[in-house]
Amino acid sequence: MEGGGHAKSIPPRVNAWWYGVGIAVALLFLPFIAWVLIPSGKPDVPAASASAHVEDEEEEEAHTEEEEPGPTSSRRLVTGTVLDDGANPVSGARITLMAGARSMGSAKTRADGRFTLRVDAGEGQLTASAPGGTASATIAADGDVLDLVLVLEKAAGDIAGTVVDAEGNGVAEAYVVCAHDPELNAVTGEDGSFTLAAAANGCSASASHPDHGTSPAVTMSAGGKNRIEMPSPGKITGTVVDEKGRAFPSFTIGIESFQSASGDREQPFFRQKKFDDPSGQFEIDGLAPGTYVLSANVQGRPPAKSRSIDVTGGQRARGVQIVVGAGTTFSGTVTDRESGQAIEGVKVRLDAAVIGGSQNSATTDASGRFTLEGVPSGPFSARFTHSEYKDRIVSLDATNGALKQNVDLGKKGDGPDMEMSGIGASLITGAKFVEVGSVLPGGPADSGGLEAGDRIERIDQKSAEGLSVNDCVQKLRGAEGTRVTVTVGRGDRRFDVTLTRARIER
Structure with missing residues (x-):
């Protein structure tokens, strides 16, 4: 030992004791260290993202920002257990959440009788059905609903029946309802069978299904076949x-x-x-x-x-x-926003909101130049993608023929990885007009007072009746700082809102 001191020997037993303490402390803090260092795997998503919305990727059916939503973290959780009348868990029970005639989601119970659903916000009727009977519960419009307990009941005199297609095959997940009392309803199982309460005896019931339409009404009778036939496709x-x-x-x-x-x-x-x-x-x-x-x-x-x-x-x-018209071309150069240097390998394509998307695409060369053929001769949106840069959707207009415009891209970082300009709202299909699905907090739509469920009835004084989500998207998008006037329908009210488009990042 340096300095002339005397080294003191430590008995091996004491040494081993301290070694054990060190291992115990390390194991105690290991989960905390892992929690800090290992990412959760979930992307950062704004708390007010659309309930079923993702920015439209080419492979997805969901659309961008002002479009029809797809799944995100704002979907809520519904969990529970299905038991028979003896309090035993029921495996394989069909769980369906309905909002009127629209299915919000479905699942099957596991061996322990438990089920899990991830669904959009909105009030609905949750139904559990199995050979042992049915059970139902009303689900509130917002928030997670956890640990429901549904006990199957099969009352004497229940009405059993089957929904079949034109070939006589059972139709699963068809919604059966009595015309005089919507509370008398059921969802068919995999074989097309259903059970209605005894009060449905004598009612006029019909079945509906997204892929089969709505059936003619059939009078329900106790002990009858109660066969509902869906129309031929x-x-x-x-x-x-x-x-x-x-x-x-x-x-x-x-x-x-x-x-x-x-x-x-x-x-x-x-x-x-x-x-x-x-x-x-x-x-x-x-x-x-x-x-x-x-x-x-x-x-x-x-x-x-x-x-x-x-x-x-x-x-x-x-x-x-x-x-299908000839269209025109869109060309330009893509550069790095900070350095101004040309970016090679950027994929340029029509955004999926342009009439369902397009197969046409181009890729920038070593000088950052591109030419995209087959673009509409009018308003359209183009998407620019590169592995090292944020995706960017640019609103353009080729009404006057071939279009030339340069685009810059920002490097990816820890924040949002997509940017565009618009009103900051997601749109969904409605009965007559396209409707607002959700609004981005602090965005133009939010500042203008738009709310989920609002109808888009006019855009810049032109009727939006019958327009698709894609049609409305192109009309609502535009260059940052430009304005658009929207006539909004909310219940029995109609009012105009003028919005200034802004850069939206997600």
């Missing part, structure tokens, strides 16, 4: 041509918007399908009755949409022609 046939009537041999058909015969505007299961036909013909079958608007995408051309098409059960809507 319809078809749409047509052609895709250019402005001179010449057929395109290869194209993609999608559904731009859909309004069911019952008035709902939920999207059907079918979304997009590719066709290769020298004569430009297409046929889409298995369609629920309602009114459709189709979109057509052809490589190198801007997307186009059809007129409104009425489809009835078992019928074929013929002679639909979708004209």
Whole structure:
């Protein structure tokens, strides 16, 4: 030992004791250290994100900022347990949360009888159904609902029945309801079976389903078959041509918007399908009755949409022609916002809000230059993506022909990784008008007093009735600092709000 001191020997037993204490302390603090150092895996999402909203990625059906929402962290949690009348857990019970005739979500109970749902905000009726009976509970409009206990009951005289399609196959998750009393309702199981309370005896009941439409009414009777038949699916046939009537041999058909015969505007299961036909013909079958608007995408051309098409059960809507124009080009240079240096490898494409999106894209070269063909000759949005930079959606207008505009991108950091300019609201489909799904706190829509559920009835003094979410998105977007006037419907009131578009980051 330095300094001439005497080293004192420590007995091995004491040494081992201190070593053990050190290990115990390390194990005690290990979870805390892991919690601090290891990220949770959840992205930072503003607390007031749309209830079912994500910025539209090419692979998702949800849309950007002013568009129809997709899942985010603002979805709430509903959990519980299903028991039989002997307090035993019921495995495989069907759990469905309904808001009127619209399904908000469904699940099945696990072996321990428990279930978990992640759903949007909104009041609904939660129903548990199994061979042992049914149970239901009303779910409040907001907040998590945890540890519900649903006890199945099967009263004497319950009305049993089945919902089937045109081929006689059971239809799962169809909503069955009595016309005179909406409280008498049920959701079908996987085999199409349902059970209504005894009070439904003699009622006129119908079934509805997003992919099958609404059935004719059937009188319920105790001990009867109570078979409800869904209408046969319809078809749409047509052609895709250019402005001179010449057929395109290869194209993609999608559904731009859909309004069911019952008035709902939920999207059907079918979304997009590719066709290769020298004569430009297409046929889409298995369609629920309602009114459709189709979109057509052809490589190198801007997307186009059809007129409104009425489809009835078992019928074929013929002679639909979708004209895809030549469009124009959009070119420019992409640079780093801080350094001004050109960025190579940026993907440029039409944003998915442009009539269901487009297959057209371009990539910047070593000088940051790009040319995107097949853009609409009018207002549109372009999305710029690069692994090292924030996504940016830019609102543009090519009404006067070929468009040239440079774009700068900001580096990704710890904050939001997407930016655009707009009013700061998400939109969803409504019965007659597109509606506000949610507003971004502090954004233009929030400052202007817009609320979830408001109807977008006019945009800059032009009627918005019948417009799709995508149509409204393009009209509400615009350059930062520009203004847009929205006529809002709220209950029986109508009023105008002028909003100044701002940069929105998510």
